Amino acid sequence: MHVTSAELDQLVAREFEKATASNNGRSAVAVLNDGRLRHTLITLLAGSTLNDHEKPEAATLQVLRGSIVVNWVGDSRAIAHGGLFVLPDAIHNVVATEDCAFLLTSLVG
DSSP: OOOOOOOHHHHHHHHHHHHHHSSSSEEEEEEEEETTEEEEEEEEOTTOEEEEEOOOSEEEEEEEESEEEEEETTEEEEEETTOEEEOOSSOEEEEESSSEEEEEEEEOO
8 A cells, every 4th residue: 555645743752752762862764655756754852963974965854843054064954843845965963952843845766
């Protein structure tokens, strides 16, 4: 069966529980896929990070709860609840400034 919709509030609550129980204060789950288009829900507890990594071919993130900072060489961007951001074409990391959940939409493969 091909899943074509998701209830994000329920997923956010479940992923916060997983992040709280984890040693690294984070959790991620694939939400929807459509060909090369991927939607991934990521939760981070305050102070948790996603270490340096490259951007996929194309990627945006939308903050659903809390706030984050995206850092890359020479720059950074704070993004709060409701913010939508195109990730830079650079190695970057993400730091949660408060408990947060965001939806990463990317083209992969």
